[in-house]
Amino acid sequence: MMKTWRLKTPIKERHLEKLKVGNKILLSGVIFTARDSAHKLLKKQIEEGKKTPFDLKGSVIYYAGPTPPKPGYLIGSIGPTTSYRMDKYAPFFYSLGVKATIGKGSRSEEVMLALKKYKAVYLSAVGGIAALLAKHVKKAEIIAYQELGTEAIRKLWVEDFPCIVANDIYGNDLYKRVKEF
Amino acid sequence: MREIIASEIIDKVAILCKKANYEIPEDVKDAIKKAYKKEKSELGKEVLSQIIKNYEIAESNKVPICQDTGVAVFFIKIGKNAKIVDGNLYDTINEGVRKGYSEGYLRASIVKDPLYNRENTLDNTPAIIHLEIVEGENLVITFMPKGCGSENMSKTIMLTPSDGEEEIENFVVKTVEEAGANACPPVIVGVGIGGNLESCTLLSKKALLREVGKQNPDLKYAQLESRILKKINNLGIGPAGFGGVFTALAVHIETAPCHIASLPLCVNINCHAARRASLVI
Structure with missing residues (x-):
């Protein structure tokens, strides 16, 4: 049986010590969506010395852009997008206290080094199961860059959001191990 | 008129x-269900069961x-x-x-x-x-x-006639390997062989319209599809890239005549959410 851990936000370093690649995570609490354009803007904002729209310390960034919500729905379908496009930005955000990112697909060597250095993790959610993942979102609100539409930063309250530890704080990589399943 | x-x-x-966007075609659903039954990796099996559950939620709630x-x-x-x-x-x-x-x-x-x-x-x-x-x-x-996760992982190469089937096999398998989890496996692999630069890419996309697992009517190409599929599923990438038997559900090859000097090849990958619908007016 695969090991399952319940993880709550905000994340402290000690919460991550027990997590190993291939472990299943049920994540609850607050997470923030950001993808290509939001990363670019957020980095610029920080470099200009401006306040960030959310506290990065102990935070979780979810690489995702939802579909518009249907009337009566809190959020549209929302699965992970491919993470490597954010590799250029990830070490910067980990250095500022982001403790986990959620996406799909493998990360660059630079990101893996940053994860080890800043004691953070990369979690992988399953791509293409966006209607199911939306069921784990209990509340959602746009907190920045509304003009970006789907790429705006959304604050999501999630419950038992399922993901897998793809990179732990010890430098291990799930995607390099897959052949040993 | x-x-x-x-x-x-x-x-x-x-x-x-x-x-x-709401309803996955029956043939894709069947292929995923078959994969679920046969998948050996525990994580892979769980991913496939989530994919099946997601189809049900999307269809009944009419959401993407x-x-x-x-x-x-x-x-x-x-x-x-x-x-x-x-x-x-x-x-x-x-x-x-x-x-x-x-x-x-x-x-x-x-x-x-x-x-x-x-x-x-x-x-x-x-x-x-x-x-x-x-x-x-x-x-x-x-x-x-x-979807663009799989589209971004697709590739074209202008091979030459002497490269033959060996290079074709290698290039297709390598493309799927490099795509890894990014393309949302288990994927469907559309392969275009022949034509010229632009028509070859169109062939590879048309190959994705074929009913999943239905083979090329030409026996030689059908055998090539099977060989490539076997090699891909020996990579171990598995559902969502978490490891497993099912990296691809099918390989579909479409061909066209080409120039005496060329052997164009295009690999268009489709994610497991291989959506399509048709109508006749």
Whole structure:
């Protein structure tokens, strides 16, 4: 049986010590969506010395852009997008206290080094199961860059959001191990 | 000459956009269910069961299977005895996309300019439309919302005749290997062989329209499909890239005559959310 851990936000370093690649995570609490354009803007904002729209310390960034919500729905379908496009930005955000990112697909060597250095993790959610993942979102609100539409930063309250530890704080990589399943 | 009124096409295209994004085709669903039964990795099996559950939620709640509701790709066959009245076909299709994506709460994912002005067009237009003139008086519209996770992992190469089937096998397998988890496996691999640079890429996309697992009618190509599929599924990438037997559900090869000096090859990968829908007017 695969090991399952319940993880709550905000994340402290000690919460991550027990997590190993291939472990299943049920994540609850607050997470923030950001993808290509939001990363670019957020980095610029920080470099200009401006306040960030959310506290990065102990935070979780979810690489995702939802579909518009249907009337009566809190959020549209929302699965992970491919993470490597954010590799250029990830070490910067980990250095500022982001403790986990959620996406799909493998990360660059630079990101893996940053994860080890800043004691953070990369979690992988399953791509293409966006209607199911939306069921784990209990509340959602746009907190920045509304003009970006789907790429705006959304604050999501999630419950038992399922993901897998793809990179732990010890430098291990799930995607390099897959052949040993 | 049969006359088809443009405004009637708009409504039907809008319905098609919604249907394709909410309901996975039966053949894809069956292939995933079969994979679930046979998958050996525990994580892989769990991923496949989540994929099946996701289909059910999307279909019953009428919400998109995937948040990436894609580039709107259309394959249209127009009978030579059919005529569109009160509008032109391209505008009509785009109007249908505009309506379908807005009414269906589907994500708009198209930007106006690829490099300098990446501003969202907000209605997922323009669609990409491939038009073919055929016999008869019908209009056959096939819609494929193509997600970009798998599209970004697709590749073309201009091989030369001496490269032969060995290089073809290597290139296809390598492309899927490098795509890894990014393309949302288990994937469907569309392969175009022959034609020229642009027609080869179109062949590879048309290959994705084939019913999953149905083989090329030419035995030699059918055998090549099987060999490549076996090699891909020996990679161990598995569902969602978490490890497992099912990295691909099928390999579909489409071919065309080509120049004496060339052997074009294109690999177009489709994610497991391989959505498509058709209608006849």
